[in-house]
Amino acid sequence: xxxxxxxxxxxxxxxxxxxxxxxxxxxxxxxxxxxxxxxxxxxxxxxxxxxxxxxxxxxxxxxxxxxxxxxxxxxxxxxxxxxxxxxxxxxxxxxxxxxxxxxxxxxxxxxxxxxxxxxxxxxxxxxxxxxxxxxxxxxxxxxxxxxxxxxxxxxxxxxxxxxxxxxxxxxxxxxxxxxxxxxxxxxxxxxxxxxxxxxxxxxxxxxxxxxxxxxxxxxxxxxxxxxxxxxxxxxxxxxxxxxxxxxxxxxxxxxxxxxxxxxxxxxxxxxxxxxxxxxxxxxxxxxxxxxxxxxxxxxxxxxxxxxxxxxxxxxxxxxxxxxxxxxxxxxxxxxxxxxxxxxxxxxxxxxxxxxxxxxxxxxxxxxxxxxxxxxxxxxxxxxxxxxxxxxxxxxxxxxxxxxxxxxxxxxxxxxxxxxxxxxxxxxxxxxxxxxxxxxxxxxxxxxxxxxxxxxxxxxxxxxxxxxxxxxxxxxxxxxxx
Amino acid sequence: xxxxxxxxxxxxxxxxxxxxxxxxxxxxxxxxxxxxxxxxxxxxxxxxxxxxxxxxxxxxxxxxxxxxxxxxxxxxxxxxxxxxxxxxxxxxxxxxxxxxxxxxxxxxxxxxxxxxxxxxxxxxxxxxxxxxxxxxxxxxxxxxxxxxxxxxxxxxxxxxxxxxxxxxxxxxxxxxxxxxxxxxxxxxxxxxxxxxxxxxxxxxxxxxxxxxxxxxxxxxxxxxxxxxxxxxxxxxxxxxxxxxxxxxxxxxxxxxxxxxxxxxxxxxxxxxxxxxxxxxxxxxxxxxxxxxxxxxxxxxxxxxxxxxxxxxxxxxxxxxxxxxxxxxxxxxxxxxxxxxxxxxxxxxxxxxxxxxxxxxxxxxxxxxxxxxxxxxxxxxxxxxxxxxxxxxxxxxxxxxxxxxxxxxxxxxxxxxxxxxxxxxxxxxxxxxxxxxxxxxxxxxxxxxxxxxxxxxxxxxxxx
Numbered sequence: 001x002x003x004x005x006x007x008x009x010x011x012x013x014x015x016x017x018x019x020x021x022x023x024x025x026x027x028x029x030x031x032x033x034x035x036x037x038x039x040x041x042x043x044x045x046x047x048x049x050x051x052x053x054x055x056x057x058x059x060x061x062x063x064x065x066x067x068x069x070x071x072x073x074x075x076x077x078x079x080x081x082x083x084x085x086x087x088x089x090x091x092x093x094x095x096x097x098x099x100x101x102x103x104x105x106x107x108x109x110x111x112x113x114x115x116x117x118x119x120x121x122x123x124x125x126x127x128x129x130x131x132x133x134x135x136x137x138x139x140x141x142x143x144x145x146x147x148x149x150x151x152x153x154x155x156x157x158x159x160x161x162x163x164x165x166x167x168x169x170x171x172x173x174x175x176x177x178x179x180x181x182x183x184x185x186x187x188x189x190x191x192x193x194x195x196x197x198x199x200x201x202x203x204x205x206x207x208x209x210x211x212x213x214x215x216x217x218x219x220x221x222x223x224x225x226x227x228x229x230x231x232x233x234x235x236x237x238x239x240x241x242x243x244x245x246x247x248x249x250x251x252x253x254x255x256x257x258x259x260x261x262x263x264x265x266x267x268x269x270x271x272x273x274x275x276x277x278x279x280x281x282x283x284x285x286x287x288x289x290x291x292x293x294x295x296x297x298x299x300x301x302x303x304x305x306x307x308x309x310x311x312x313x314x315x316x317x318x319x320x321x322x323x324x325x326x327x328x329x330x331x332x333x334x335x336x337x338x339x340x341x342x343x344x345x346x347x348x349x350x351x352x353x354x355x356x357x358x359x360x361x362x363x364x365x366x367x368x369x370x371x372x373x374x375x376x377x378x379x380x381x382x383x384x385x386x387x388x389x390x391x392x393x394x395x396x397x398x399x400x401x402x403x404x405x406x407x408x409x410x411x412x413x414x415x416x417x418x419x420x421x422x423x424x425x426x427x428x429x430x431x432x433x434x435x436x437x438x439x440x441x442x443x444x445x446x447x448x449x450x451x452x453x454x455x456x457x458x459x460x461x462x463x464x465x466x467x468x469x470x471x472x473x474x475x476x477x478x479x480x481x
Numbered sequence: 482x483x484x485x486x487x488x489x490x491x492x493x494x495x496x497x498x499x500x501x502x503x504x505x506x507x508x509x510x511x512x513x514x515x516x517x518x519x520x521x522x523x524x525x526x527x528x529x530x531x532x533x534x535x536x537x538x539x540x541x542x543x544x545x546x547x548x549x550x551x552x553x554x555x556x557x558x559x560x561x562x563x564x565x566x567x568x569x570x571x572x573x574x575x576x577x578x579x580x581x582x583x584x585x586x587x588x589x590x591x592x593x594x595x596x597x598x599x600x601x602x603x604x605x606x607x608x609x610x611x612x613x614x615x616x617x618x619x620x621x622x623x624x625x626x627x628x629x630x631x632x633x634x635x636x637x638x639x640x641x642x643x644x645x646x647x648x649x650x651x652x653x654x655x656x657x658x659x660x661x662x663x664x665x666x667x668x669x670x671x672x673x674x675x676x677x678x679x680x681x682x683x684x685x686x687x688x689x690x691x692x693x694x695x696x697x698x699x700x701x702x703x704x705x706x707x708x709x710x711x712x713x714x715x716x717x718x719x720x721x722x723x724x725x726x727x728x729x730x731x732x733x734x735x736x737x738x739x740x741x742x743x744x745x746x747x748x749x750x751x752x753x754x755x756x757x758x759x760x761x762x763x764x765x766x767x768x769x770x771x772x773x774x775x776x777x778x779x780x781x782x783x784x785x786x787x788x789x790x791x792x793x794x795x796x797x798x799x800x801x802x803x804x805x806x807x808x809x810x811x812x813x814x815x816x817x818x819x820x821x822x823x824x825x826x827x828x829x830x831x832x833x834x835x836x837x838x839x840x841x842x843x844x845x846x847x848x849x850x851x852x853x854x855x856x857x858x859x860x861x862x863x864x865x866x867x868x869x870x871x872x873x874x875x876x877x878x879x880x881x882x883x884x885x886x887x888x889x890x891x892x893x894x895x896x897x898x899x900x901x902x903x904x905x906x907x908x909x910x911x912x913x914x915x916x917x918x919x920x921x922x923x924x925x926x927x928x929x930x931x932x933x934x935x936x937x938x939x940x941x942x943x944x
Contacts, residue, residue: 125852136900144900148892156885162861163877166868208878 067254067324067472070465071112074331075244079105082239085339085447097138100130104240111248117165117187120256121158127245128154135233146232150225153215157222161212164205168260171195192260193479199263206264209257210272216249217305219272220279230298235342238294242301243335247327250308254472259479266480269313273399276313277406279306284413288420293344293351296421297337300377303410304330310407311392315480317473319395324469325462326388329376329455333385336373336451340366343444344425347437353421358430359437366440367426369448374422376455378415384458482532482544483522484552485592491515492585499578509567512581516563519588520556523549540662541599548596551726551799554938555591555719558806559584562715565814565920569711573620580620583613584715591723595730599661600649603727607645607691610720611638617716618708630707637690637700645687651680652735663734673742681736681743685750688731692724694784695753698777702761705773713769714813717776718806722798725783729798733790740790741872747788748873754781755883762890769822771890772812775848778887779805782863782880788873789866796939797862803931803938804855808844811924814917815841818910827897834910836918838898843925845891847932850884855931860884862935 079101107130110123128151135147165187172191185191197205215222230238258265280303287299308326311319343366344359345351360367376383379390389411397404440448458465495515498508526532527549571577590609597603615638619631653659655676656666666677673681690697705713736743758778765771783801786794815837819826831838847856867877931938 122852129846129851133899136896144896148889148896151892152885152888155888156882159881159884160878163864163868163881166861166865170865170869 067251067469068112070324070328070468071247071251072109074247074328075105075108075112078239078243078331078335081335081447081450082236082339084443085342097134100134101236101240103130104134108240108244108248112251115189117169117189117192117256119187121162121165124158124161124248124252127248128158131233131237131241131245134237135229138234138237140232142228143232146225146228150229153222153225154212157212157215160208164208164212167201167205167208168192168195168197171197189255192256195260197261197263199267202261202264203267206257206261206268209252209261210268213249213252213257216252217246217309218249218302219306219309220275220282220302223279223283223302226302227295227298230301231292231294235294235338235345238298239335239338239342242298242338243331246301246305247331250305250312250323250327253309253312254476258476262480265313265315269315272313273310273403276306276310277403277410279303280310280407280410281413284410284417288413288417290417291353293341293353293356293421293425296353296417297334297341300414300417301330301334303414304334304377307389307392307407307410310403311395314396314399314403315477316395316398317477318391318398320473320476321466321469322388322391322393322395324473325458325465326385326392328465329384329388329458332451332454333373333377336448336455337370337377339444339447339451340370340373343440353424355431356425357428358426360426361430362437363440365445366448369452370426371422372452372455373448374418376459378418379411382456382459384455384462386459387462482534482536482542483526484519484556485542485589485596486534487519487522488515488585488588488592491519492582492589495578495582495585497578499576499582502578505571505577506568508578508581509563509571512585513560513563513567515585516556516560520553520560523553523556527553541602542593542596543598544596547795550938551595551802552592554799554803554806555588555595555723558719558803558810559588559715561807561920561924562719562810565810565917565924566711566714566817568914569814569817573709573711574622576620580617583617586613587715587720591719594723594727597727597730598663598734600652600663600735601661603663603731604642604646604649606727607724608642610723611642611691614638614712614716614720617712618704620712621709624707624709626707627709630704633707634700634704641687641690641697644683644690648680648683648685648687651676651683653680655680663731666735673739682746684731685743685746688724688728689750692721692728692780692783693777694750694780695757695777696750698754698757698780701777702770702773705776706767706770710769710813710817713773714810714817717773717813718809721776721780722783722802722806725780725786725798726802729786729790729794732787737790744788744872747784748876751781751784751788751876752879754778754784755880759883759886759890763886765890766824767822768816768819768824768827768894771824771894772809772816775887775890776809778883779848781883782860785863785867785880788876789863789870791866791869793862793866793869797859797866799938800855800859800862800931800935804847804859804928807924807928807931808847808854808856811844811921811928812841812848814921815844818917820910824893824897827894828901830898830910832902836921837910840921840925841898842895843928845895847928849888849891853929853932855928855935858932858935862939 083098083101104127107123107125107127111120111127114120114123132147132151135150136143139147169185169187169192172185172187172195211222215225218226230242233241283299283302283306287296287303290296290299304326308323308330311323311326314320341351344356347363348356348359350356372383376385379385379388393404393408396407491512495508495512498511502508522533526544527546532544570580573580587610590606590611590613592606593602594606594610597606615631615635618634619627621627649661652666653661655674658665660666686697690700693701705717708716732743755778758774758776758781762771762774762778765774783798783805786798786801788794816822818837827841830841843854847854850856850860864877864880867880868874
C-alpha cells in the first residue's frame with residue numbers, strides 16, 4: 001500500500017486535484033483492508049516482504065496489526081480532509097508542495113506498517129525530510145530557524161534510536177532464508193520481540209529509544225521545538241504534524257519500545273508518567289497565557305499528548321484502551337480545530353486572539369462547528385474524546401490516585417483556555433477586522449460536518465475503534481508480563 | 482596488478498601528450514580513455530583473477546577481491562571526476578597533460594597502498610600518492626595562496642613521512658621475526674614490546690596525518706583552501722579514502738591481535754577529529770572551507786573502520802569510499818562553477834538553476850547521512866561495526882551527536898539555495914554545459930541507488 005503511495009510523486013499540472021484523488025483512493029483502499037482483513041489477531045500481518053539486504057538480515061517488510069490499522073486509517077482519512085479543506089487556498093509551486101505532502105503520507109504509512117526495524121527507521125526519516133522542506137519553503141517569517149530547530153531535534157533523536165536498534169539487532173538470533181543464506185542477526189520485528197537483554201542493558205537502551213519518541217510526541221522537557229514549528233509552518237503541514245506525526249512517537253512506544261524492552265519499561269514508567277503530567281500542567285498553563293491562536297492550539301496539543309503518554313505508561317487495560325481511542329480522536333479533533341483556525345486566519349488575516357471578536361455574527365456556521373469540535377477537544381460527554389479521556393482517567397486512577405488528580409487539573413485548565421478563547425474570538429462586538437468576513441465555503445463545510453459527524457458517532461458508539469485495537473492491547477500486556 | 486602497471490604507463494603517456502599535442506582539450510579525452518581501460522582491466526582481474534602482467538613479486542602485494550573492489554571504486558570515482566571536472570582542470574594552467582599525468586601517478590600509488598603486504602610497499606605507495614599531490618597543490622603558480630599551501634603541505638608531509646619511516650624501522654627492529662611482511666609481525670597476545678609500541682605510535686601518527694585526523698589535521702583547511710578547487714576535490718576524496726584503506730590494512734594485519742591495547746587511542750583520535758571538524762565547520766562562511774573542515778569530520782567517521790576492524794567495518798569503508806567520494810566530487814564540481822564561494826553565494830540558486838540546486842541537495846543530504854542516500858548506508862555500517870565491536874560504546878553516541886551537528890552546516894547551504902532569495906541580476910554560475918548536468922544527475926542517481934541497495938558495492942564478499 002505504501003509502495004503505491006510512493007509512485008504518486010510525479011505530477012506536473014493540476015497537482016492539487018491529483019493529490020485529492022489519490023488520497024481518496026488511498027482512503028478507500030485502507031477502509032477496504034479494514035473490512036476484508038478484519039481478523040484482528042495481533043501480529044496477523046498482511047505481510048508484504050521483499051528481501052532487501054539479505055546478508056545483514058534486513059527486509060523490506062510491511063504489515064498491519066490493530067494499532068497500525070487504526071493509525072493508517074486515521075492517516076488515510078486525514079489527508080483527504082486536509083486537502084479538501086484547504087482546496088481554496090492557493091500555494092505557489094503547487095506541484096512540489098503536493099508532491100512533498102504525498103511523500104509525507106507515504107512516510108507516515110510506512111512507519112505505521114513497518115515490521116522490520118531498518119524499514120521502520122527509513123520511513124521514520126522519510127516522513128521527516130519532506131516536512132522539513134514543506135515548512136521551510138511555505139512557512140511563516142521565522143520559518144527557517146523554527147523548522148531547523150525541529151529538524152535537528154528529531155534528527156538527533158532518531159540517530160540515538162538508530163544506535164539502539166543496532167544494539168538490539170546485534171543480540172538477535174540467526175536468521176535463515178529460504179534459499180539457505182544465513183545472516184547472523186535479523187532486523188525483523190519478530191526477532192526483536194524475542195531478544196533477551198539484561199535489565200541494565202534495557203535501561204539505557206530505553207533511554208535511547210525513548211528520547212527519539214519523546215521528541216516526536218513531544219513530552220516535556222523535549223517539547224521546545226513544537227510551538228514555534230506549529231506556529232511557523234503552513235497550516236496544512238501543522239495539521240499533519242499535530243494530527244498524525246505526534247502519533248508516530250506513541251506508536252513507536254507501543255510497537256518498538258514496550259515489547260522489546262519490557263523490564264526497562266516497568267522500571268521507568270513512573271518517571272515517564274511524572275514527566276508527562278508535568279507536561280500536561282505546564283502546557284495548559286502556558287496555553288492560558290497565549291494570545292496567538294496557533295500557539296494556543298499547539299500547547300493544548302502538548303497537553304493532550306502528555307495525557308495519552310501518561311495513560312500508556314500507566315499500563316492497565318482501561319487506560320491503554322482509552323489511549324488507543326484517544327489517539328484516533330485527537331487526530332480527528334485537532335485537524336478539525338486547525339481547519340477552523342486556518343479559515344479564520346485566512347479570512348481575517350490575524351492570528352491574535354485579542355484582535356478577533358464577534359465572529360459569531362459574521363460566521364455563524366463556523367462558530368457552531370468550531371464550538372462542537374472545541375468541546376470535543378475538552379472531552380464533553382457525547383463527543384468522541386469523552387469515552388477516551390474517561391477510560392484514560394479511570395485507568396490512571398486505578399494506577400495512582402495522585403497522578404489522576406494532577407492530570408485532572410490539566411483537563412480543567414484546558415476547559416478554561418478553550419472556552420476563554422471561544423468567548424473572545426466569537427462573541428463580543430465586531431471590530432474592523434472581523435466585520436466583513438464571509439462564512440465558510442462548501443468544501444470547508446463538508447470537511448467540518450464530516451469531522452463533527454465522526455465526533456458524535458464515536459462519542460456515542462466508540463466500540464469499532466476499541467474492537468479494532470483490542471487485540472493489540474491484550475498482546476501488549478503479554479509482552480509486559 | 483593491471484591497475485598499478487597501467488596507470489604508471491598511462492601517466493608517462495600523458496606527460497608526452499603534454500609535450501607533443503598542441504590542443505588543450507585532447508589530454509582530457511586521452512585521460513578518460515585511460516581510466517576506462519584501466520577500469521575494465523581491473524574489473525576483468527576481479528572476475529577472472531587473471532592479470533596481463535605476471536611478475537614474481539614475492540607476495541609483496543596482495544590483490545584479493547576486497548582490494549580490487551576498492552581499486553575499482555577509486556577508478557570509477559576518478560572517471561566521474563574526470564568527466565565532471567575535466568574541463569576545470571584545463572583551466573588551472575598551461576600544463577594540462579602534466580596534471581592528468583600526476584593524477585595517474587596518484588592512481589598508481591593508490592593501487593599500491595591498497596594492496597601492500599610489506600611495510601616497504603606501504604611506504605612506497607604513500608609516497609607515490611603524496612609527491613604528485615604536493616605539485617598539484619601548488620599548480621596555480623601565480624596564486625600566492627596556492628604556493629603557500631603547497632609549501633606547507635610539503636613540509637608537513639615530509640615530516641610525517643619521516644615519522645612513518647621511523648615507525649616502520651621500530652616495528653621491523655622490534656619484532657622477533659625481523660620481517661617487513663605485515664602478517665609476519667609476530668606479536669603474540671601479551672603486552673606489547675616497547676619497540677613495537679613506539680613504532681605503532683609513530684605509524685599511527687603518520688597515518689593520522691595523511692588522513693587528516695585530529696590532532697594532526699592542522700594542514701588540512703589551509704591546503705584544501707589554497708589548492709585549486711578541482712584538485713581539492715580529488716585530494717579530499719580519493720586520496721583520503723585510499724589513506725584510510727591503507728590505515729585499515731596495516732592495523733588489521735600487523736597489529737590486529739593487540740587491538741585492545743591501541744583501541745583507546747583510536748577512540749581518542751575519533752572524538753578529537755569529530756570535535757574539531759564539526760565545531761569549526763559550523764563557523765565557516767566559505768563553502769570551500771566548510772567542506773574542508775567537514776572532510777575532517779567525515780574522517781572521524783571513517784576512523785570507525787580502524788576502530789572496529791571487523792567485517793562490517795570493511796564493508797563500511799567500501800561504502801564510505803564510494804558515498805563520500807561521489808558526494809564530495811559532486812559538490813566540489815558545483816562549487817567550481819560558482820562565482821562566489823561563500824554561503825551567501827548560494828542564495829536562491831534553486832530558482833535560477835533548479836537542477837544544480839537539486840543535485841547539490843542530494844549530495845549534501847548524503848554527506849549528512851539521511852536515509853535513502855549512500856551516505857546513510859555508509860554511516861550505518863560504520864555504526865554497526867563499532868557497536869558490534871563491543872568496546873567503548875560511548876563513542877558511538879558521541880559520534881551520532883556530532884552527526885546531528887553536521888546537519889547544521891550542511892543544511893545551511895540547502896537553506897541558502899532554497900529559502901533565501903538572491904540578487905536577480907548577478908550571475909551566480911559560470912558556464913554550465915549540458916554534459917556537466919548529465920554527469921551531476923548520474924552521480925545523484927548513483928548515490929540514491931547505493932542508498933537503497935548497497936549490495937552492489939559490498940556484494941564482493943558473498944560471491
